[in-house]
Amino acid sequence: MTLKIALAQTNFLVGNIAANVDNIVNAAIHARDELGAELIVFPELTLTGYPAEDLLLRADFIAAANNALYQLADLVAGIALVVGFPERDGDKLYNSAAVLHQGAILACYRKRMLPNYGVFDEQRYFTAGNQPCVFEFNGTFIGLTICEDVWKDGIIEDNQQAGAELVLTLNASPFNSGKIHQREAVICTQVKAARIPLVYVNQVGGQDELIFDGASFVVDADGEIIFRAEEFKEQISVVEFDGNQPLKNTCASLYTEVSSEYRALVLGIKDYVRKNGFQGAILGLSGGIDSALVLALAVDALGADHVEAVLLPSRYTQDMSNEDALLEAQLLGVKHHIIPIEPAVNAFTGMLADIFANSAKDATEENIQARSRGVILMALSNKQGKLLLTTGNKSEMSVGYATLYGDMSGGFAPIKDVPKMLVYQLARYRNTLSAVIPERVIIRPPSAELAPDQVDADSLPPYEVLDPILERYIEKDQSADDIIAAGFSREDVARAISLVDRNEYKRRQSPPGIRITGRAFGRDRRYPITSGYRGI
């Protein structure tokens, strides 16, 4: 007996239940008619999208999702649908998966393992289920699981003991660097131990800070991956089973790490712009590496016609910065403006002259330049309905080397979670596809150009040293002593850590950005601003 199962690696919009129902129906009809599938598996919480966050606390939203599930059962015949939805039962809410077949709900499973760490808050919304769910379909006994379930020892085995010959997993498993390998390693190990094949369907797409990478797969009972969908793309695929044995299929190859990261950033920009209805994007182009990379990402995400660059030189901007910025705009074929900021800076300086008459110059004057640029960029964004992309990287966000309401202005921060050294790697990677970032931009010493002959290294340890310290302190929660013991100087560690500690207030008002590391400055790092903790 054979069984054809479709994996629906879909990119749905959080919150729009009606549109998601339409998309489910279309995918199911396609899988049935074009691919000959008898059963189609969708990602976790298909109907609402994931994560719907506090929308899940709204009774109207939950009622709409539950009504939609019942309607959906009648909308498609000739194929069984496995969809995720927030199931209300009395005053409890479950993260559930239902099997819809011939107008009825054939089975319904309640997720047992509710992640409540990192970016996840599932215990805020859901009650945990407490039992496996195995249903018979065309003579095969199939177990249902949801995301975190299959990361935990015992759940797949438990399905096997409950009679399952095959396990389906609905997922919304967010990307970070290295995550795809980690995910496959963990799950294949579980599968191999339980000796029961597994179909893993992951959603794809950008949702605020999170990127879902897709890369859905099928593992056989030996723990071998016999099918893998592409990363970062919508894809509806079908895998044929003989009994519960999956037949050999195509495996999309995995991208290299830097290539995956680049694609994640492109998808994040594309989906934020598209799903939020912007007319395109604009950004300030300084001639530095950060804005050069963001420009390339934006063009790759939206097309050159939908991206606009603005050069905002000051008296401290070097000629080569202007030349390189212009060259970047030309190489990528985007519209650009040049607006020198001196008139605004002079106006503010004049307005404050009396009050500041007896004060020495300090960062205040640098911030005025950055904020004058912010006002111009926001005016262009407001007038045209284009999203302003801010170009700061993770190293800067960590140590507060950025001006609030200045270069931090913007609706979205694509490289907010990209450390500076990785910015260089991504720029070099992009140039291997086509040369769009001038070599001089990559090799010259980074500078904010807010004072004469300023370079970042005046204020910060070199990025080769700073980045690994930051990774240890922020992503791995290592103590100063641990980091020093790993070979970094006490001076560099002290400088880096004290800057991180002091700049939480700044990060709190920064725009959302794309998460590509194991811990970004978003939902996954919740630090108090008011804090007497000093890492050193």
Added chain:
Amino acid sequence: MTLKIALAQTNFLVGNIAANVDNIVNAAIHARDELGAELIVFPELTLTGYPAEDLLLRADFIAAANNALYQLADLVAGIALVVGFPERDGDKLYNSAAVLHQGAILACYRKRMLPNYGVFDEQRYFTAGNQPCVFEFNGTFIGLTICEDVWKDGIIEDNQQAGAELVLTLNASPFNSGKIHQREAVICTQVKAARIPLVYVNQVGGQDELIFDGASFVVDADGEIIFRAEEFKEQISVVEFDGNQPLKNTCASLYTEVSSEYRALVLGIKDYVRKNGFQGAILGLSGGIDSALVLALAVDALGADHVEAVLLPSRYTQDMSNEDALLEAQLLGVKHHIIPIEPAVNAFTGMLADIFANSAKDATEENIQARSRGVILMALSNKQGKLLLTTGNKSEMSVGYATLYGDMSGGFAPIKDVPKMLVYQLARYRNTLSAVIPERVIIRPPSAELAPDQVDADSLPPYEVLDPILERYIEKDQSADDIIAAGFSREDVARAISLVDRNEYKRRQSPPGIRITGRAFGRDRRYPITSGYRGI
């Protein structure tokens, strides 16, 4: 047999374990020597402060807290200490309370009910305990509980069944309007049912968005409150017990609702400025009611010498606005500056003239005015190390009637959770203490003064209508249909809700502010920006 128990209603700094230990020791010595106490009870998670958020994920921080507990046991003799701390046991962390006496840990309790809703994320950090803890002290059997425990049916009764004659509760229970009455009602009901007296110790102080109001109390077995500490003040008090019967004591009277709210806002400003080491505060004074109220709050919190006001008139600012703003600064005795914004606005207009030549005027030009003010205010803040207070209210934050990087600029937003109608009530209340807000500011129609003859009512439903709609939609999660059924027009409801839905991006970049309602725009409302959900 009598027993004197001290209630340590303390205001500690989150994260500073060493300072908190010193404060615990000083409080214990005071309670022992001045008040004759034999046992002193501190608030929840005394050693780390509450909420320490993701500091609790740091191994160095947890190790420091556990070490501090063991040291503390040896630091004070002659009085037993009940302190809260994050207890590590293997790879698990518990929210615990230890009884320290004569150099030893007499008992240790692990919190059983871990709140993971609203502003609380305790399941992100802690494992729940699973049993009561009753210890004998001077012949009395005493049960330990922590905060959420005593809000849940069965826990106090369970202590009684475990032999407790008296229950102690360590708390970090945040304020919102009406919370003190609610808290006492819930807990007295539980106590009355179990017929066992209870000592409730709450922390006091501001911590980022949260205000802890104190108002610690003692309930006798009949459910009568026989002692209450003051709201919003540090206080170490002692209550004498005869066996387990508390002897009659003084009950601080509760403030009226508006008076409590005012005090909460004052404490919030004071603690944010003090705990973050600012030299004082500055704010823009427009002549409108919002900035008038924030000025009064800031002066009441910090003293007139530590507050500075800046008038930033434009061509659209009416004379009466300037007059009233000046009068407010004079009545409260604060230093002020007058800086007309025309030079900056003209500079930006000129810089954008070519690009905007064929565009109609829209909100862009209004935003340039607001952002020019933002740049000036931030320059003054940066130069002097004074905290910029932003003056927007909750109604504006809800519907996005504010300019990002303009009037939303600032490190702290004191009235961010105060709906406009409550702004008026608080202003009137403040004037009953001394007349500091001119009557004309209270009675004139509110206006942003960013265009000729502009008033808020041009863009928004009147606040008498808007505020209750917002409360129902945002705080109570009511659907549009529910709100219309309650008597509001479909047009007003649609306008309000669609503005709330569309402005999540703006709120995400707003400064933190003081929570005084049941749901603020902070940790307790987690909405996606990218969302297809439309409330109407």
